Amino acid sequence: MKLKVIFTVLVVGLLTVLACKKDKDDDPINNLPPYNPTPYTINTPSNLPAMNVPSFNPTTVEGVYLGRKLYYDKLLHPTGTSSCSSCHIQSQGFAVTGTNIIPHVNLGYQNKFLWNGEIQGTLEDAMMFEVETFFGTDVSRLQKDSLYPILFYKAFGSTTIDTKKCAYALAQFLRTVVSGNSKLDRFIRHEALFTPDEIQGFNIFFSEKGDCFHCHSLSLTSDGDLHNIGLDSVFTGVNAGYYNVSHNAADYGKFRTPSLRNTALKTTFMHDARFTTLDQVIEHYNTGVKHSPSLDPVMTKPGKELGLQLTPLEKQKLKAFLLTLTDSTFLTNPDFSNPN
Ligand code: HEC
Numbered sequence: 001m002k003l004k005v006i007f008t009v010l011v012v013g014l015l016t017v018l019a020c021k022k023d024k025d026d027d028p029i030n031n032l033p034p035y036n037p038t039p040y041t042i043n044t045p046s047n048l049p050a051m052n053v054p055s056f057n058p059t060t061v062e063g064v065y066l067g068r069k070l071y072y073d074k075l076l077h078p079t080g081t082s083s084c085s086s087c088h089i090q091s092q093g094f095a096v097t098g099t100n101i102i103p104h105v106n107l108g109y110q111n112k113f114l115w116n117g118e119i120q121g122t123l124e125d126a127m128m129f130e131v132e133t134f135f136g137t138d139v140s141r142l143q144k145d146s147l148y149p150i151l152f153y154k155a156f157g158s159t160t161i162d163t164k165k166c167a168y169a170l171a172q173f174l175r176t177v178v179s180g181n182s183k184l185d186r187f188i189r190h191e192a193l194f195t196p197d198e199i200q201g202f203n204i205f206f207s208e209k210g211d212c213f214h215c216h217s218l219s220l221t222s223d224g225d226l227h228n229i230g231l232d233s234v235f236t237g238v239n240a241g242y243y244n245v246s247h248n249a250a251d252y253g254k255f256r257t258p259s260l261r262n263t264a265l266k267t268t269f270m271h272d273a274r275f276t277t278l279d280q281v282i283e284h285y286n287t288g289v290k291h292s293p294s295l296d297p298v299m300t301k302p303g304k305e306l307g308l309q310l311t312p313l314e315k316q317k318l319k320a321f322l323l324t325l326t327d328s329t330f331l332t333n334p335d336f337s338n339p340n
């Protein structure tokens with residue numbers, strides 16, 4: 001009798017140990033394959049510059065996937081109210097039409113971020129700002145998730161999640177968000193023809209007549225630098241631009257040159273969304289430039305004292321050219337869409 005009890009206890013005990021062991025074996029976190037991320041080659045078209053990827057955060061398939069997932073996940077937000085994609089919508093050029101949100105396009109080439117250039121450095125620096133300062137991400141929400149610790153392991157070799165790894169994954173994803181297939185790109189690569197209006201608009205943009213190319217340079221359509229284009233002559237509040245960062249009077253009214261890719265989708269333009277049509281933007285450059293000591297010298301070159309003096313027809317052609325900057329492949333690329 002006693003023996004039977006002991007035997008039962010032993011069997012039950014053994015079964016429990018086996019069961020526990022089995023649970024442990026089933027938990028994917030205890031069965032991780034060796035850390036071996038797959039290198040990812042960023043697909044940059046021939047007419048775009050080569051992209052510098054910092055050696056401390058190489059691009060990998062696993063890192064890009066993780067970054068893309070985080071970009072679309074409200075779990076990154078401390079109270080789950082929004083994801084990055086709430087304000088950066090792919091079909092709207094990773095912005096929201098009708099707001100002053102800067103589109104996410106070709107960010108991997110940039111080293112000055114935000115309209116007033118407040119964040120300078122690598123895309124990783126910009127993402128650290130977004131994750132820590134802008135979102136105030138609470139990584140314990142991701143750590144408690146059943147999938148994220150494994151995805152972080154696959155991307156970075158450890159299941160422990162921190163804000164730096166979140167920022168690095170987002171940077172990897174956003175580097176792949178490349179636009180290089182607008183009609184302008186295809187025209188440059190001899191894959192598409194411009195209409196006569198588009199050619200004349202191109203010539204205005206890329207010659208001393210329009211002078212746009214000094215700042216909206218090829219093929220990114222941005223020099224990535226800060227300029228005062230004469231929107232104001234008195235500078236207060238956000239309109240002071242980079243002055244609010246540097247506190248140097250020479251920087252009054254300076255803002256980062258935005259990329260003009262997909263600009264035709266926008267319904268508001270400039271850092272404060274002051275213009276609502278491309279015609280108004282063109283008219284600004286044509287007749288609206290306001291003088292101040294920090295005004296960019298390009299705007300007051302000899303012969304340009306009275307503005308560009310474009311005829312109504314020339315303004316139309318310049319606009320026809322700006323419409324060739326829409327990249328519909330970019331706006332619908334499934335690799336940039338919500339993976340969740
Ligand atoms: C509530 C809306 C909102 C959300 C959510 C949001 N952003 Fe933004 N984002 C903005 C606005 C507005 C700007 C422009 C602000 C400025 O320049 O002063 C901006 C600018 C940026 C820029 C600068 C782009 C450039 O060209 O300089 C980056 C990068 C960026 N956001 C990344 C992110 C990431 C990553 C997330 C998620 C962690 C995110 N954003 C979430 C509204 C948002």
Ligand code: HEC
Pocket residue numbers: 115205210211212213214215216226227228229231255256257258259260263266268269270271272278281282285296298299318
């Ligand atoms: C001296 C540099 C410079 C020159 C020259 C220049 N731009 Fe700009 N452009 C900028 C900057 C900087 C901004 C953003 C200004 C701001 O928001 O305060 C801008 C904004 C724009 C925008 C609005 C984009 C958006 O997302 O809101 C358009 C469109 C544009 N420029 C087109 C042109 C055209 C067309 C020309 C030539 C007629 C031109 N630019 C000449 C620097 C320049």
